[in-house]
Amino acid sequence: xxxxxxxxxxxxxxxxxxxxxxxxxxxxxxxxxxxxxxxxxxxxxxxxxxxxxxxxxxxxxxxxxxxxxxxxxxxxxxxxxxxxxxxxxxxxxxxxxxxxxxxxxxxxxxxxx
Amino acid sequence: xxxxxxxxxxxxxxxxxxxxxxxxxxxxxxxxxxxxxxxxxxxxxxxxxxxxxxxxxxxxxxxxxxxxxxxxxxxxxxxxxxxxxxxxxxxxxxxxxxxxxxxxxxxxxxxxx
Numbered sequence: 087x088x089x090x091x092x093x094x095x096x097x098x099x100x101x102x103x104x105x106x107x108x109x110x111x112x113x114x115x116x117x118x119x120x121x122x123x124x125x126x127x128x129x130x131x132x133x134x135x136x137x138x139x140x141x142x143x144x145x146x147x148x149x150x151x152x153x154x155x156x157x158x159x160x161x162x163x164x165x166x167x168x169x170x171x172x173x174x175x176x177x178x179x180x181x182x183x184x185x186x187x188x189x190x191x192x193x194x195x196x197x198x199x
Numbered sequence: 200x201x202x203x204x205x206x207x208x209x210x211x212x213x214x215x216x217x218x219x220x221x222x223x224x225x226x227x228x229x230x231x232x233x234x235x236x237x238x239x240x241x242x243x244x245x246x247x248x249x250x251x252x253x254x255x256x257x258x259x260x261x262x263x264x265x266x267x268x269x270x271x272x273x274x275x276x277x278x279x280x281x282x283x284x285x286x287x288x289x290x291x292x293x294x295x296x297x298x299x300x301x302x303x304x305x306x307x308x309x310x311x312x
Binding site for chain 2: 101117119121126127128129130131134136144176178180182185186187188189191192193
């Protein structure tokens with residue numbers, strides 16, 4: 087069955103370190119998204135991609151970057167982790183043909199100390 | 200710009216009682232509307248969606264939502280809830296022609312015996 091996976095599931099890092107969160111999907115979807123989920127804020131869009139070599143900034147992109155070198159993967163990099171980036175991060179993918187329905191990964195819980 | 204308002208952050212209800220989770224949106228163009236459910240420590244799962252056609256859409260587990268264009272609402276209802284329905288529910292909107300979703304802040308449904 088097609089799926090979307092994220093790794094690691096849990097990560098603790100120190101302020102100032104670079105961190106990369108992985109997202110891999112086997113749906114063969116062109117669209118991929120990264121969100122962060124915080125209490126009281128719901129899900130907020132960080133970055134998204136409509137295909138290989140395409141990336142776009144979302145609502146809360148400062149301090150984050152993504153790159154898309156193939157269809158399956160969209161890694162999220164925190165260039166210099168800050169305590170404000172402690173959150174749960176979700177990756178999702180979709181195709182326009184299904185009405186923009188997004189399929190979500192299980193999430194990565196990141197703690198920045 | 201589009202936005203989603205979920206009017207209740209938490210809805211407590213007794214098992215077998217009816218429930219309504221409210222969602223209002225704002226958008227200047229045609230929209231697609233979604234309800235997602237998130238169980239503890241999991242990713243989001245699509246519950247139901249409105250793309251076009253009949254304004255009443257239903258899920259396989261007894262939830263339904265009605266698209267009301269004049270009131271810009273997409274409220275979620277279930278006539279009789281179960282303990283297993285305890286979860287957080289997110290309303291989301293997408294403008295036709297665009298693939299990004301805007302989420303509400305979520306409503307926690309708490310079902311007690």
